[in-house]
Amino acid sequence: MIPLQSLDIAAVRARLQNSKGKMYWRTLEEVADSSAFEELIHNEFPRQAAPMPDAVSRRTFVKLMGASFALAGLSGCGTVGGHWRVPEKIIPYVESPEYVVPGNPLMFATAMSLGGVAIGLLAESHTGRPTKLEGNPSHPGSLGSADLFSQAAILQLYDPDRAESVNNGGRIRTWQNFETALAAQVAADGGGVRIVTEAVTSPTLVSQIEQFVAANAGAKWITWEPAGQNNALQGAALAFGQPVSTVYDFSQADIVLALDADFLSAVPANVRYTRDFMAKRRLSEESTTMNRLYVVEPMLTPTGSKADHRLALRASEVAAFGRAVGEALGVAGLSSALPAGVSTEWFNALVNDLQGAGANALVVVGDGQPPLVHAIGHAINAALGGVGTTLRYIAPLAADLPDENEAMAELVAEMQSGAASSVIILGGNPVFTTPAQLGFGDALAEVPFSAHLSVDVNETSNRCQWQLPATHFLEAWSDARAFDGSATIVQPLVEPLYGGRSAHEVMALLNGQTGQAGYDIVRAFWEENGIGDNFERGWRRAVHDGVVADSQAESVAVDFSGEWGATDSVVPDGSLEIVFRPDPTLFDGRFANSGWLQELPKPIVKLTWDNAAILSPATAERLGLANEDIVLIEIGERGVTAPVLIAPGHANESITVWLGGGRKVAGRVGEKIGFNAYHIRPSATPWFTAGTLNKVAGRHRLAQTQDHQQITHHLAQRHVIKSGTLKEFQEDPEFLHHGGHGEEGEEAASLYQDWEYNGYKWGMTIDLTSCSGCMACVAACQAENNIPVVGKTEVLRNRELHWLRVDAYYTGELDNPEVYNMPVPCMNCEKAPCEPVCPVGATVHDSEGLNNMVYNRCIGTRYCSNNCPYKVRRFNYLEHVEGDVPVLKLLRNPDVSVRTRGVMEKCTYCVQRISAARIQADKEQRTVEDADLQTACQATCPAQAITFGDLNNQNAAVTERAASPLNYVLLEELATKPRTTYLAAIRNSNDALASEMTETHG
Secondary structure (H helix, E strand, O other), X not given: OOOOOOOOHHHHHHHHHHOOOOOEEOOHHHHHOOHHHHHHHHOOOOOOOOOOOOOOOHHHHHHHHOOOOOOOOOOXXXXXXXXXXXXXXXXXXXXXXXXXXXXXXXXXXXXXXXXXXXXXXXXEEEOOEEEEEEEOOOOOOOOOOOOXXXXXXXXXXXXXXXXXXXXXXXXXXXXXXXXXXXXXXHHHHHHHEEEEEOOOOOHHHHHHHHHHHHHOOOOEEEEOOOOOOHHHHHHHHHHHOOOOEEEEOHHHOOEEEEEOOOXXXXXXXXXXXXHHHXXXXXXXXXXXXOOEEXXXXXXXXXXXXXXXXEEEOOHHHHHHHHHHHHHHOOOOOOOOOOOOOOOHHHHHHHHHHHHHHHHHEEEEEOOOOOHHHHHHHHHHHHXXXXXXXXXXXXXXXXXXXXXXXXXXXXHHHHHHHOOOOEEEEEOOOHHHHOOHHHOHHHHHHOOOEEEEEEOEOOHHHHHOOEEEEEOOOOOOOEEEXXXXXXXXXXXXXXXXXXXOEOHHHHHHHXXXXXXXXXXHHHHHHHHHHOOOOOHHHHHHHHHHHOOOOOXXXXXXXXXXXXXXXXXXXXXXXOOEEEEEEEEOOOEOOOOOOOHHHHHOOOOOOOEEOOOOEEEOHHHHHHHOOOOOEEEEEEEOOEEEEEEEEEOOOOOOOEEEEEEOOOOOOOOOOOOOOOOOHHHOOOOOOOOEEXXXXXXXXXXXXXEXXXXXXXXXXXXXXXXXXXXXXXXXHHHOOOHHHOOOOOOOOXXXXXXXXXXXXXXXXXXXXXXXXXXXOOXXXXXXXXXXXXXXXXXXXXXXXXXXXXXXXXXEEEEOOOOOOEEEEEEEOOOOOOOOOOOXXXXXXXXXXXXXXXXXXXXXXXXXXXXXXXXXXXXOOEEOOOOOOOOOOHHHHHOOOOOOOOOXXXXXXOOOOOHHHHHHHHHHXXXXXXXXXXXXXXXXXXXXXXXXXXXXXXXXXOOOHHHHHHOOOOEEOOOHHHOOOOOEEEEOEEEOOOHHHHXXXXXXXX
C-alpha cells in the first residue's frame, strides 16, 4: 500500500466522472494521480538501491516459515494401494518396489472436507512423501480443479506447530492413559457426555456418533460450524417444512440472480459451480451466447466481479429486495417496497429477465442471509419452474441436528450447571469461533472431563484437560460426501507423523471398541452398507477413483408450505451495519498458521497478513476516515479496534469484517495477526447487525499488493484490459481490433532478433471473461514451484515472490465500478527485453520459446527486472530458505530448483512438467498432446480460464483460443511478441440498462 496519506475522495469521484472513455484503475491513489503514487512508480527500481541486508536470522526464519516449510519430524513410510507399508529392517534402497521409480511421482485419490463438504483430490507422492494436491477429474465436486484451501492443505501436514503428543494438564501422557480415563468417565456417567464436532458428512462417523448417543441415554451430539450452512437449512425448513440441501445446476441457468451469494468463491461447492457457470460464458465463433448474472451484495466478491449488472446493497436490505422480486414474480404473500436508492429501471430489467428465462432462471441466496431470505429464494425458484432444471433438493448432507446457535447456547448452560459432565470435542476450535458473549471457553474450563482432538494446538486445546493429536486427512482413512451427496473415500498417503488418531478411532474408544484402526472402521461400514454387487471389487474401485460410483443423493420432493412474516431488520434505519464474513484466505481462522495463505492476496482488495474494517469511499468520506486509520467497532457492550480499508463498490453505511484474525494460540506464524471479529459477533444475528464505528488514535500499516508491480506504460490505461459486450461481439466478432495501432497485418518494428520454432512452441491464453480472481492459481503456483513466504515487512517493500499475480482493475463509477481480474504470469516473450540486458546470460531463450532462468549464473544485477514492461520478475533480497535444515526438502517439489539470496526468479511455464511430458511422449514415439500436460495454474483453475499447450499443434486448445477474434496481446505496441495472450472480457449486459454501460473495449 502507498505510504500513509489522506485522500480527497470527492476529487477522485470527480476525476472519474470527467474522464473520457473507459478508464481502468487499480487504486484510488492512482486515480487521484497523487504524489505518493508517482513516487511509488519512480522508486520501484531506484538507481541507488540499498545494499541487501544480512540473511534472515534462524529465529526469524523458523517463525516465518513455520507453517510453510519447517518440519519437526516425519515418519519414513508411504502407502501401497492405500495400505501402510509394513515396518521392516533398514536396507539400501536398491531393490525398490516395482511401482516406485525415483523421479516419477505416484498419484493417490483422496478428499478434503471443508465446512462438512468434500472436494475430491489427487495427492502427488514422491517416494512416499506427499508434495502436491490437485483436483480429482473423477470427482463431481472438483472435476480436476481445486480451490486455494486445497492447494495449501499440504502445509498443515508439515506444520511444526502441530499437536505432537497426548497431553493432560500440561504433562505428556500416552493414548493408553487417555483410554483408561475415558472408559472410567463413560462408565460413571455416559449420559453426561457431550460430543462436539464440526459439520459432519462422513457416513461412517455419523453412524459411530449415533451409536454412542443411542447406547447412552442423555448423551448429546452438538455441531458447530462458524461459517456453515445453518441459515440455508433453516430457510429450507421454513419454506418446505423440512430441512433439505440445495444442489444447483448452473449449466442449465441462463439468468442468475445472486442475493449476497458468492457462489464462485465462498460456498463449499464453489469449484464445481464455477466450472458449470463459466462454461456458459465461454465464447467462440460457433458459440455466441452466454448467461447473464445479476448480483446484489454489500461488498465486492469474486462473484460480484463477474456480474453483468451489480447492485451494492446493505446485507440487511437484501430481504426487502428479495420480497420485492418475489412479489413481482407472483409469489403469494410477499410485498415490500424497494430499498432506498435501488433503481426501478434496474429492478424491472432483472424481473423481466427472470420471467423470460422461466425454468432456466436461478436465484441463489448466500449463507450470510437469514432463513427468511433463503425461503424467499426457494419460493421464487418454484414460481419460475426451475426445480428439476436449475436446482434440485436432497436430504441434508450433514446430520439432521438442532439449530447450531441454540444447541451451543444450551451446551454452555449445561456445562455451567453440571449437566454436562464430559465434553469431547472432535476437531474445530469452538473456544475461538463461538461468539464471545456465550462464554464457551470459561464454561468448558469448569467441566470435570474435557478432551480436544485437534491437528494443531489452539485456543480450545488450552481450555481442555486432555489435548489429543489428530491425524491430518493425508494420514487417515475416512469418508465424506460431496455437495451432491456423492460418497468419497478419504485415503491416507503417510503414516501419522506424530502418533495422531482420527475421529473414527476416538469414537471407537467411546463405543468400547478398543484397538480398531481407521481403515478397518471405514471398510466395515461400507461392507455393511454395500458398494455394488461385489464388495471387494467395489471397495477397491472406490479407493482408486476417490468416489463411490453412483452414490449421489436422490432428489427429494418438496412442497412449499411457508408463511411469510414481517421483514424485521436487525439494522434500524440510520444505523451503521456490521457484516461478518469468513476470511477469503483463512476461512474461519483454521488456516491462520499457514504462511502461504497469510501472504496470499485476498481477492479484489489484495490485502495480506491482516484483516480490516472494510467500507465504501462515501462512508469513509462521511466519517472522515482514510486507509489505515484505526477505528473502534462496537456492538452492544463489546468492541474491537481495526484498521480501515476503503473498497470501491462497497455498500454505503455498511462495514464488512472478516472472521478468523486475531488468533492467540495458533502457532508461530498465525498468532497476533489482525483482530478477532468473533469477540463482537452476536449469537442471535451472527452475520450482520447494527453497530457503531468511531475513529481512535493511531494508524496500522496494511500490506496490500494492489498497487504493486504497476505497469507504467502510459498507454496501459487503455490497453491493459480490453473489454466489450456480448452484443458487440455478436454484431462484429472483430470489434476488438478496430481502431488499433497500425494497419491491418502490420507488425511493429523491433530491435530484437527473430526466432524459428520448428518443434514445440509453448504458449498460454488467459480468458478474462472466465477469470473470477479466486486466487487458486497463485496458491497452486506457490505449492508447485517451491516459492517461499517473505513476511509482512517484505510485502510492504514490494518484495513478495509470487510468480503469478492477479491484478484487479476497476472502471466506471467509484461507488459501483466494474471489476476485471487479470492473471499476469511471465509473458515468455519471443523478443524478450529481459534477455539482452543480462550481462551474464542468466536469462536465455530456448528453441521452444521459453524464457529460461539459469539460476547459478545470476549475479543479481536486476537489469532484467528493470527492463521487463510487465513487472513479472521476482528477486530474492533475502535468504528465504534454510539450506542447512535437511528436513525442509521433504515438502519441496524435487523437480524444481530452490532459489537462494541474490537470484532472480519468475514463472517458467512449469518447465518441469513440460520436460516430463516431452520425455514420456518421446518414449512412446509421439508428440506431446493436450492431455499430457497442464501447468499448475491451469490444472487448478475452476473456471478453466487458463489454457496452455503447443501453438504449433493446430489441434491444440491453446491454438484454437489464440485464433479467437477476442485474443489480444498485452502492450502489443512494444512488439515483444508475448507467448501469453489474453481473451478480452465480455459482459452480457441487458439492453434495457444500456445507460449503465460506458464506452467499451480498451
